[in-house]
Amino acid sequence: MRLPRRAALGLLSLLLLLPPAPEAAKKPTPCQRCRGLVDKFNQGLVDTAKKNFGGGNTAWEEKTLSKYESSEIRLLEILEGLCESSDFECNQMLEAQEEHLEAWWLQLKNEYPDLFEWFCVKTLKLCCSPGTYGPDCLACQGGSQRPCSGNGHCSGDGSRQGDGSCRCHVGYQGPLCTDCMDGYFSSLRNETHSVCTACDESCKTCSGPTNRDCGECEVGWVLDEGVCVDVDECAAETPPCSAEQFCKNANGSYTCEECDSSCVGCTGEGPGNCKECIPGYAREHGQCADVDECSLAEKPCVRKNENCYNTPGSYVCVCPDGFEETEDACVPPAEAEATEEESPTQLPAHEDL
Ligand SMILES: *[C@@H]1O[C@H](CO)[C@@H](O)[C@H](O)[C@H]1NC(C)=O
Ligand SMILES: *[C@@H]1O[C@H](CO)[C@@H](O)[C@H](O)[C@H]1NC(C)=O
Numbered sequence: 421m422r423l424p425r426r427a428a429l430g431l432l433s434l435l436l437l438l439p440p441a442p443e444a445a446k447k448p449t450p451c452q453r454c455r456g457l458v459d460k461f462n463q464g465l466v467d468t469a470k471k472n473f474g475g476g477n478t479a480w481e482e483k484t485l486s487k488y489e490s491s492e493i494r495l496l497e498i499l500e501g502l503c504e505s506s507d508f509e510c511n512q513m514l515e516a517q518e519e520h521l522e523a524w525w526l527q528l529k530n531e532y533p534d535l536f537e538w539f540c541v542k543t544l545k546l547c548c549s550p551g552t553y554g555p556d557c558l559a560c561q562g563g564s565q566r567p568c569s570g571n572g573h574c575s576g577d578g579s580r581q582g583d584g585s586c587r588c589h590v591g592y593q594g595p596l597c598t599d600c601m602d603g604y605f606s607s608l609r610n611e612t613h614s615v616c617t618a619c620d621e622s623c624k625t626c627s628g629p630t631n632r633d634c635g636e637c638e639v640g641w642v643l644d645e646g647v648c649v650d651v652d653e654c655a656a657e658t659p660p661c662s663a664e665q666f667c668k669n670a671n672g673s674y675t676c677e678e679c680d681s682s683c684v685g686c687t688g689e690g691p692g693n694c695k696e697c698i699p700g701y702a703r704e705h706g707q708c709a710d711v712d713e714c715s716l717a718e719k720p721c722v723r724k725n726e727n728c729y730n731t732p733g734s735y736v737c738v739c740p741d742g743f744e745e746t747e748d749a750c751v752p753p754a755e756a757e758a759t760e761e762e763s764p765t766q767l768p769a770h771e772d773l
Contacts, residue, residue, distance in 0.1 A: 449579065449581070450546045451540060451546045451547040451578070451579045451580060451581075453513070453546075454536075454539065454540035454544060454546045454547060455536065455540060455547060457502065457510075457513070457514075457517070458535050458536045458539060458540060460501070460502050461498060461502065461521070461535060462535065463501075464497070464498030464499075464501050464502065465498060467498075467501065468494050468497050468498060490525070490526075490529075492522075492525075492526070495521070495522060495525045495526075499514065499518060499521065502514055520539065520543065521539075524538060524539065537549060541557070545580065546580065547578055547579055547580065548576075548577075548578055548579060548580060549564070549578070550564070550577065550578050551563070551564030551565060551566075551567050551574070551577065551578075552564050552577075552578070553574060553575065553576030553577055553578070553579065553580075553581070553582045553583070553584045554576055554580065554581065554582060554583065554584060555580055557580070558584060559584070560574030560577055560584045560586075561574060561584055561585055561586050561595060561596055562574075562586065562596045562597070566612070567586070568586035568587075568588065568596060568597045569592075569596050569597050569598050569612075569613070569614055570613070571588055571589050571591075571592040571597035571598070571614060571616075572586040572587055572588035572589055572592060572597035573586070573587045573589075574586060575587065591603075591604040591616040591617075591618065592604075592614070592616055597614075598614040599614075599616075600614075600616035601616070602624060602625050603618065603619050603623070603624065603625070603626075603638075604616040604617060604618055604619060605617060605619060605626050605627055605628060605629070605633070607629075617629060619633070619634070620633070620634065620648075621638065621671065621672060622634060622637060622638055622641040622648035622649070622650070622671075622672065623635065623636070623637065623638060623641075623648060624636040624637060624638045624639075631647050631648050631649075632646060632647055634647075634648045638672055639672065640653070640671075640672035640673050641672055650669070650670075650671050650672060651672075652669045652674075653667070653669060653673070653674040654667035654668070654669045654674055655669075660674060660676065661676035661677075662676065663685055664678065664679050664683075664685065664686075665677060665678055665679060666679060666686050666687055666688050666689070666693070677689065679693075679694070680693070680694065680708070681698075682694060682697060682698055682701050682707075682708035682709070682710075683695065683696070683697065683698070683708060684696040684697065684698055690707075691707040691708045691709070692706055692707045694707075694708045698733065699733060700713075700732070700733030700734050701733060710730070710732050710733060712730045713728070713730060713734070713735040714728035714729065714730045714735055715730075720735055720737065721735075721737035722737075723737065723739075723746075723747075723748055723749050723750055724748065724749035724750060725739065725740065725743060725749060725750035725751075725752070726738070726739060726749075726750050727739070727740055
């Protein structure tokens, strides 16, 4: 091997440790970059595993294959696939690390079969082994085998960062994530394992899975003969919703929903549950419906020739097209012209609509 080993290592470390460019706050950490490279390398191993193998089983093929297996040709093929040609940073790194990977490939991979461990943890010191954290790769809380009792994430796990403390999964708490949060009960506990299971939704605390196992009831539920039952907030003496809303009870809570637009107050959804109807609407088959004022016995449009149009909640009175509008009549075109010719100045004041 002709590696200026320390120099190459120094350059690679430098490249991997370059501070992230300002435009990308979410750039991978040096450890993540190293892990990414190793992942791609391992993928390359898989992709080249069956290459040059014709599927036969001749002695010649086996010999060729075993030669290829640890050959420099295979290494080069793997390295070629590590970076997209457009990925400048990756290619730059690869250039610096090539000799490392070659050394591992040709000399060290039997002694250190785990490339990640040898390359990212031991050689470049960018990562830690799983279950360890920080500059010195110390064991996480709860040990490196099952950090945080398997119920949480160890801060800095596998990296050179963090403090090894536990951030527990939902339902768990305590420094080792072995205790159950409120709303969960311990369904299994021995020296190494702790399992917390969710209470019934009606319990704030519980000792088992049903609504008979509640210690305390959740808000919106009350204890009744040993069971937490839903409170019907809508049945309260002072209803919780406004006059233009109706109340819908739900498990542990309630909602207020708007009455139908045809209602003045309501007891439920739609025009059939109105307390009263808005002006221009009347109850018909139990529902508030628009009144057709135009078809009432007492006609609302009283001028001569006038048309009546019903509208939601009301009506309009309009002269037909071309008719002249006067205070007490709609005047047909011929008559209007005639009137105009006779005494154009004596037209009644024209009222704008
Ligand atoms: C604790 O419980 C787990 C899960 O059931 C089990 O795998 C493990 O063997 C138990 N350990 C001991 C010491 O009993
Ligand atoms: C309401 O709560 C009861 C008791 O917890 C439960 O059995 C039921 O399924 C719940 N209903 C809904 C709609 O969530």
